[in-house]
Amino acid sequence: MSALKSLFKQTFIYGLATVLPRMLSFLLVRLHTDESVLESVADYGDVSLIYSYFVLFNVILAYGMETAFFRFYNKEKEKSKVVGTSSISLIITSFGFFVLALMFKNQIASFIDIKEEYIHLVIWILLLDALVIIPFAWLRVNLKPLKYAIIKILNVAINLGLNLFLLLWLKDLASESSVFAAIYKPNFEVNYIFIANLVASAVTLLIMFPFYFKIKFTFSKVLWKKMMRYAFPILIAGVAFSINETFDRILLNSLLPEDVAKTEIGMYSACYKLALFMTLFATAYRLGIEPFFFSHAKTENPQKNYARILEYFVIFGSAILLTVVVFADLLKVIFIGNEAYWKAMWIVPVILLANFCLGIYHNLSVWYKITDKTKFGAYISIFGALLTLFLNFWLIPIISYKGSAIATLIAYSIMMLLSYYFGRKYYPIPYNLKKIGLYLILSIGLSGLSFYQFRSNYIMGISMLIVFLGIVYISERNQIKQLLKR
Template identity: 75%
Template sequence: MGVLKTLFKQTFIYGLATVLPRMLSFILVPLYTTKGVLSSVAEYGEVSVIFSYFVLFNVLLAYGMETAFFRFFNKEEDKNLVIGTSAISLIVSSFGFFVLALLFQNQIAEFIDIDVKYINLVIWILLLDALAIIPFAWLRATQRPMRYAIVKIFNVVIYIGLNLFFLLVLKNLDLKGSILESIYRPNFEISYIFIANLIASALTLLFVFPFYVQAKYIFNKTLWKSMMRYAIPVLIAGVAFSINETFDRILLKELLPANIAETAIGMYSACYKIALFMTLFATAYRLGIEPFFFSHATSKNPQKNYAIILEFFVAFGSVILLTVVVFADVIKLYIVRSEAYWEAMWVVPIILIANFCLGIYHNLSVWYKITDKTKFGAYISIVGAVITLTINILFIKEFSYKASAIATLAAYSIMMLLSFYFGRKYYPIPYNIKKIGMYMLLSIGFSIISFYEFRAYYPVGVSLLIVFLTIVFISEKNQIKKLLIKQHAD
């Protein structure tokens, strides 16, 4: 249990670095969905489409090097060689992209039908974020979660603060004759959102820049080739994941009639945010377990710990799923402020369950990362992407964003099952399938009953939640006692 104690400590801190900033970012969803801030639901849809491209290009610019860095940092004796090789690789590729993107920004804007003034800002943000990848990976690999958390939280506080200033404060100030008069533009809200992002990314890179000062710039071609062989399947998996995660907004824009597309995207994207609770939990857990998986791969019987880790994840995730579903109509009042967006609330349980499956998939993915079979991660993610694209393309015109939600659930659930199937063959882990299956089936079943049959009827919803919490407590009390006893002994 000692290694689990370390895991939970690191997960808590990484969770703080991920969950707290994202919780703070909830301020922005009510801000964007409040009448008078953005001109319409369609304008929020436009912002959502741009951020969808952000996800895709962030993956392309990282090209799996972050995960490769973890693997080789723990594997190679010469840590400085790994640091130098990966840093030089990211620097060269990032600036290469930057130059090409600036040269062809007009053509890019025309091709994806987005105003070039937004494209220009996005290019700068992508460069700054790409240069911060290895410094952040180094902080995680060297187990410095507090510094990681502080910088991440600082980034989001600056971003949120600037959003509030640009979108709420600036236009209500008497700017005549002041220095701020030159920066205010009416109907400039979308640009302000990305200017805030640009400033936050620049300051974040400044804070992690000492990494580049201290790094020893030694490039080893043989090591780089080995890292790239490991990273390319991760890149392919990442591209496929970005398709699963955000490409539905792009397809909605392309396949729905122009007069309703961005409004549908705006509603869907806003209600999608309510499922962020599950995403936050899964992300924090993943950030904690990824270094743990690699650092304990050669320890005695690591499979036993991996099995317990998944069991805890499913138990906690099931509780989060059911809690958010039961209180979804309360939560929406604080996150999605305008009734103009609420038509898409139907997707909330579907997206929550989908992200629950994705979190399980990330836990199961330990087998192909530890055994260096990352190509399986690529294969599985490609299958997910094909499912996402197929369902969206076939059914968006008839079912709009409901098809997108179902596609997300179908993709992530099948990815989860495929990873489990191949994991049993190549790296067997003694998962408690009966208990995990019970948690999943009960929480999903109770969620469907609560939302689609007794929505906002809290006597039923709360009763189902209490029953489920009781079952989890009875099932896990012995594990919890062992963990607490071990913690007290340590």
């Protein structure tokens, strides 16, 4: 129980580091979808498309080294060598990418159908973000979640503040002052969004830069090869995940008629953001459990704790799923004020459930990380990515963004089931399937009824939520009392 208490404490702080910045960034959705900021839904589609490529390249530039760092930092006696080797590796590859990307930015812009002026800003942001991967991992592995949280929150606060200044206030100031008039450029809104991101990333690196003066720059070729062998399957899995997570917007742009593609992407991306509540929870939980998995791998009977962790995840995730679905129409008014985007609300329960399945998958993935069988993670992710691509190519021409949402749910569900299947063989964990299944069936069934049969009927929706929480309390009351006492 003390181990679980430690996990919940870390998860809470990492949750602050994840939830607060994401909530601040969520305000950007309201800002960017405002008619007075970006003129059309298609403009927001452009921004969403660029950030889809961001996700893919962030994964490539990290190439699994963060997870390898956690693994070998807990495994190797000479921890300074792990820190130095991983840092040097990422510095070299990051600057190598930076130089090559600048040399071929014209070709890149043409190939991915993005303006060259955006590409230039994106390249700088990717470099700065890559250089803080190991410093942030070092904070996590040394159990300094509070510092981690403060820096993450500051990053997004700067980004949000600059977005407000550049997109809302600068235009008015330019009409009153020649100084601001020299800065302001009309029809430059998309550039301003990425300039704000660039400044926030630069400040974050500046804060983390003392890390590079504290460490020993010792590079072990032998250790690096071990880390790369461990990290490579994680890179493949990461690329596959990025395909599952964001490639739908890229495919929507390619497969839909040119005159509607960006508008469809804009609506889809805005409503997709309402699944953020599930994503925030799953991400915070993952940030807390990843170091926990490795640090408790050698304790007595760790499988028992791993099983309990998944139960708690399913309980909280089920409650979040049902709550967001019940209040979805209120949330859309708060976070997406422009009715032009509401047409895509159909996808919200589907994407919420998809991200719930992804969170369960991350919990189940402990078996291949602990046993160093990360290749299975790559295999499962590759299969999921191929399935996502196939379903998107098939469904988008028929039902547009609804096909993308369905494809995401099917892919994540099957990945979850595959991870459980192989985990039983290589690292059996005594999951309580009856209890987990009960919570999943209840929350999914009640969510479907609430959204598709009793939508905006808050009496019915809240009643369903109370019933679910009551069943959870009856089933878990002894565990709840123990946790509260501690």
